[in-house]
Amino acid sequence: MKDVLKALGNSILKTPLGLLITIKHLFKKPVTLDYPRKKKPMAPRYRGRHYLERYNDGTERCVCCGLCAASCPADAIYMEPEETEHGERRAKVYEINLLRCIFCGFCEEACPEEAIFLGQEYEFSDDNRDSFIWTKEQMLVPHPRKDNPFKKIIRRVRKVYGVTDKNR
Amino acid sequence: MSVEKTVTINMGPQHPSTHGVLRVLLELDGETVVKARPIVGYLHTGIEKTMESKLYYKALPCTDRMDYLAPMSNNLGYCLAVEKLMGIEVPDKVKWARVCLAELTRVNSHLVWLGTHALDLGAMSMLLYTFRERELILDIYEACGGQRMMTSYIRIGGLAHELPKDLDAKVRKMVKTIRERMHDYETLLNNNQIFINRTKGVAVISADDAINLSLTGPMLRGSGVKHDLRKDNPYSGYENFDFEVPVGKHGDAYDRFLLRLEEIRQSLRICEQAIDGMPEGPYRTHVPGVVLPLKEDVLYKMESLIFHFKLVTEGFKAPVGSVYQGIESPKGELGFYITGDGTNKPRRVRVRPPSFINLASLPKLCEGRMFSDVVCAIGSIDIVLGEVDR
Numbered sequence: 145m146k147d148v149l150k151a152l153g154n155s156i157l158k159t160p161l162g163l164l165i166t167i168k169h170l171f172k173k174p175v176t177l178d179y180p181r182k183k184k185p186m187a188p189r190y191r192g193r194h195y196l197e198r199y200n201d202g203t204e205r206c207v208c209c210g211l212c213a214a215s216c217p218a219d220a221i222y223m224e225p226e227e228t229e230h231g232e233r234r235a236k237v238y239e240i241n242l243l244r245c246i247f248c249g250f251c252e253e254a255c256p257e258e259a260i261f262l263g264q265e266y267e268f269s270d271d272n273r274d275s276f277i278w279t280k281e282q283m284l285v286p287h288p289r290k291d292n293p294f295k296k297i298i299r300r301v302r303k304v305y306g307v308t309d310k311n312r
Numbered sequence: 313m314s315v316e317k318t319v320t321i322n323m324g325p326q327h328p329s330t331h332g333v334l335r336v337l338l339e340l341d342g343e344t345v346v347k348a349r350p351i352v353g354y355l356h357t358g359i360e361k362t363m364e365s366k367l368y369y370k371a372l373p374c375t376d377r378m379d380y381l382a383p384m385s386n387n388l389g390y391c392l393a394v395e396k397l398m399g400i401e402v403p404d405k406v407k408w409a410r411v412c413l414a415e416l417t418r419v420n421s422h423l424v425w426l427g428t429h430a431l432d433l434g435a436m437s438m439l440l441y442t443f444r445e446r447e448l449i450l451d452i453y454e455a456c457g458g459q460r461m462m463t464s465y466i467r468i469g470g471l472a473h474e475l476p477k478d479l480d481a482k483v484r485k486m487v488k489t490i491r492e493r494m495h496d497y498e499t500l501l502n503n504n505q506i507f508i509n510r511t512k513g514v515a516v517i518s519a520d521d522a523i524n525l526s527l528t529g530p531m532l533r534g535s536g537v538k539h540d541l542r543k544d545n546p547y548s549g550y551e552n553f554d555f556e557v558p559v560g561k562h563g564d565a566y567d568r569f570l571l572r573l574e575e576i577r578q579s580l581r582i583c584e585q586a587i588d589g590m591p592e593g594p595y596r597t598h599v600p601g602v603v604l605p606l607k608e609d610v611l612y613k614m615e616s617l618i619f620h621f622k623l624v625t626e627g628f629k630a631p632v633g634s635v636y637q638g639i640e641s642p643k644g645e646l647g648f649y650i651t652g653d654g655t656n657k658p659r660r661v662r663v664r665p666p667s668f669i670n671l672a673s674l675p676k677l678c679e680g681r682m683f684s685d686v687v688c689a690i691g692s693i694d695i696v697l698g699e700v701d702r
Contacts, residue, residue, distance in 0.1 A: 151505055158503035165496050166437055175444050187451075189458035189473065214625045217370040248373040248464050253472070254624045256610055256617060262458070 191249045191262040194240055194283050202287040205259035208235040212251035212260055220244035221251065238280035242268055318346055325354045329432040329687045332697030336674070336690070340683060348678045348686065350671050356701040363661040367627030368394055369468055369604075371661065376462040378663065379699040381424050384410075384417040384453075385641040387466035392547055393637035393648035394468045397630050398602055405593040406470045407549035412483065412586035413456070413466065414548075414639075415579040419490065420449045421642035421694075422572045422579075429569070429691040430501060433510045438500060445493055448486040455482065469603030470596030483587050487580045494576065501569070511565040515677040515689035518563060522673070529644025531670045531693060534571050535563035541640040548639075552589075553582050565692040572694075602628045627656035643667050643694050663702060667695040 177184060186192065197205045208225035226236035251260050270276065324335040333354035339347035359378055363371040375386040388410055395402065427442035450460045455476040457465030465472050476482075501507050517527070519535040532539055540557040542550040558574035560567030597603055600619050609616035630652035638647040644666030653659040670693050677689040 151509070154503060154508075155505040159505065162500045162504055165499055169437075175447075187454040187458065187476075189456075189476075190454060191458040211621065211624050215370070217366060217373050246373055246462070247459065248462070249458055249472075250370070250373075253604070253607075254620075256620060258611070 186264045186266070190264055190266075191247045191252075193242070193263050193265045193268070194245075194251070194278070195261045195263045195285050196238065196280060196283045197259050197261055198285060198287060198289075203232075204234050204284065205257045206235050206238065207233045207257055207259075208238070209256065211254040211256060215250040215254035216245075217248060217250060218244045218246050220246075235280055238283070240278045240283070242276040242278055243273065317341055323686065330690055331428065331695055334671075334690070334695065334697055334700070336686065338683070338686065343683045345678050345681055345683055345686060348675045350674045352668070352671070352697075352700050354701065355697045357698075359702045360661055360663060364658060367656055368630060368658065369623075369627060371658070372467065373462065373464050376464055377698060378665065378702055379421075379641065379643065379646070379667070379696045380461055381421045381696055382417045382642050383461060383463045384413045384466060385421075385639065385646060387464065388414050388548065389637060389639045389641065389646045389648050391466050391468050392639065393635055393650050394630070396635045396637050397633065397650055397652055398468075398599075398628070400469050400597060400599055400602065402470055402597050403593045403595075404549070404591045406595060406597070408586050408590050409471060409475055409595070410466055410548050411550060411553065412583050412590075415582045415586070416449050416452060416483070416486075418579045418642045419576050419583075420446055422576050423449075423490075425572065425642075425691075425694045426497065426569075429694075430507070432687050432691045433507060435501065435504065435507060438497070441493065441496065441500075445490050448482075448489060452479070452482050452486065455479070467596075467603075469599060470594070474595050480587055483583055487584055490576070491580060494573065497573065508566065510684075510688055511569060511692070513562070513564050513566075514681070514685045515565045515692050516563050517673055517676055521676055522563065525669075525673050525676065527644070527670050527673055528666055529640070529642070529670065529694075530568050530571050530575065531644065531673065533558065534560035534568035536561055541638055541645055545638070547637070553585050555579075555582050565688050568692050629654060629656050630658070638664070641666055643696070643699070644670055665699045665702060667693075667697075667699040668701075671695050671700055 199205060208223050210223060213219075213221040213223060220241045222237065222239045222241075223235050224237040225233055228234055247262065249262055252262050268276070318339050318341045320337065320339050322335060323338055324330040325333040330336065335351040335354065337347075337349040337351060338345055357377070359374045363374050366374070372387060372390060375390045376383040378386050423442040423446045427439035430438035453463050453465070454460050455478070457463035457472060517525075517531070517535055519537050522532045522535045522537060528539070536559050538557055538559050541547070542555075543557055555578045556574075558571050558578065560571045596606070601623060604623055605616040605619055610620045611617075632652060632654045634649065634651045636647055636649045638645045640646075645664065646666055647664030649660075649662040649664070651659040651661075674689060674693065677693070678686045
């Protein structure tokens with residue numbers, strides 16, 4: 145009997161306290177975002193879709209050394225090398241399977257040329273699986289680029305074979 | 313003519329309050345549970361086997377995906393085990409940062425637990441509140457590692473990147489906010505008669521049973537056994553921190569609820585201490601051939617570049633031998649038992665998952681009790697099916 149009375153008293157006296165907290169939230173600003181229209185800015189280190197960087201003169205940074213493919217835990221990267229008319233090595237085929245990719249960022253860390261970067265985009269849905277195999281053309285940043293580089297780490301300038309950014 | 317007195321039903325694997333894909337085979341006599349058998353394996357991903365075919369450093373993202381509510385704890389456990397195998401010492405700053413991140417993870421995991429447990433018992437708004445606070449922690453993860461859940465931030469021999477500059481401010485803000493909001497949670501639940509009736513005296517486990525079932529974490533401490541690896545077998549510099557290990561009295565779901573709330577408070581304390589006393593130093597130890605060289609060196613120094621190439625393509629060779637490293641994850645003792653065979657891949661990685669072993673107590677918790685208490689029992693064990701099945 146005593147327990148019942150205590151429980152009754154508890155529910156009558158204490159429950160409104162809890163309800164008060166809930167009611168208070170009616171007058172607060174919502175914490176949610178109006179998502180497809182408004183987006184949350186991601187952190188600078190965010191690991192979204194991949195980008196292949198260029199030097200200032202527009203040459204691709206990637207030399208197709210294969211370190212990103214070697215470090216990929218999901219084996220999502222495929223590449224084939226070729227030579228340019230200047231005798232420099234670059235990727236003929238560079239594909240990333242975004243269905244296999246786990247966005248761990250190991251490729252970005254492994255890259256000794258600072259060529260591959262994981263950017264800020266994160267919406268990848270599509271209606272067929274083929275479109276998830278991204279090619280080099282899709283990932284290369286446009287040449288006269290409009291925005292600043294995604295991640296500022298070191299950005300070594302081009303000095304190999306006596307060719308620099310200035311004279312090309 | 314004999315009459316069947318009991319009825320056997322299936323709870324799950326798609327039941328919303330089994331926290332994923334747990335299936336419980338229940339034998340009921342009216343509303344009383346006669347027999348309860350958890351059946352696992354619906355989320356089996358073969359992570360342990362996958363890790364055998366990966367280089368040591370490449371197996372790290374697998375650990376994120378086991379207990380996906382506590383990625384940093386898993387990374388920490390794996391990295392400590394490999395560091396033990398290789399005999400690597402890490403700088404003090406790394407230790408402090410790891411402690412801070414592991415405690416953030418504990419808060420994160422307990423907040424999700426609190427929300428879902430209360431949701432199972434009918435308190436919808438708790439879930440919304442705790443997820444709002446969890447967002448603060450995920451923001452810190454994102455600033456550190458670049459991902460909100462699968463961080464892979466703690467690496468063998470240190471951290472992946474330098475700590476972000478505004479970590480101090482972010483952690484302090486988070487600690488302050490959650491401390492304030494804890495008051496709200498308590499007002500909402502501690503005096504809520506429905507919540508008390510559904511948890512007090514429900515899913516009881518005695519200290520002896522808990523020890524015999526080798527339970528760890530809040531499940532064991534809720535029964536009054538003061539066992540915490542952070543105190544009993546300190547790792548990663550936990551001996552330098554001042555915190556209490558709360559214990560329960562009755563071993564019921566309500567005690568475990570209070571205990572986890574207290575653990576959040578203690579974790580916040582440790583976070584603050586770690587931020588206050590964060591030493592200066594490198595974020596990665598210097599062990600050529602085992603730990604990646606710094607990126608600046610790779611770009612400008614020939615030797616570093618060679619080491620970088622060799623390490624990324626071939627990994628490092630671990631000595632022959634076995635190590636075990638247990639850490640106190642939010643759910644209990646998370647252990648990694650790694651056997652090296654002299655090659656660059658582990659011979660075997662065995663994980664001691666706290667959720668899986670704690671789940672074995674489910675029959676003890678609900679047999680002889682009411683059907684609706686099963687939901688409360690599953691909730692108060694705090695399982696993550698990704699870790700149960702691995």
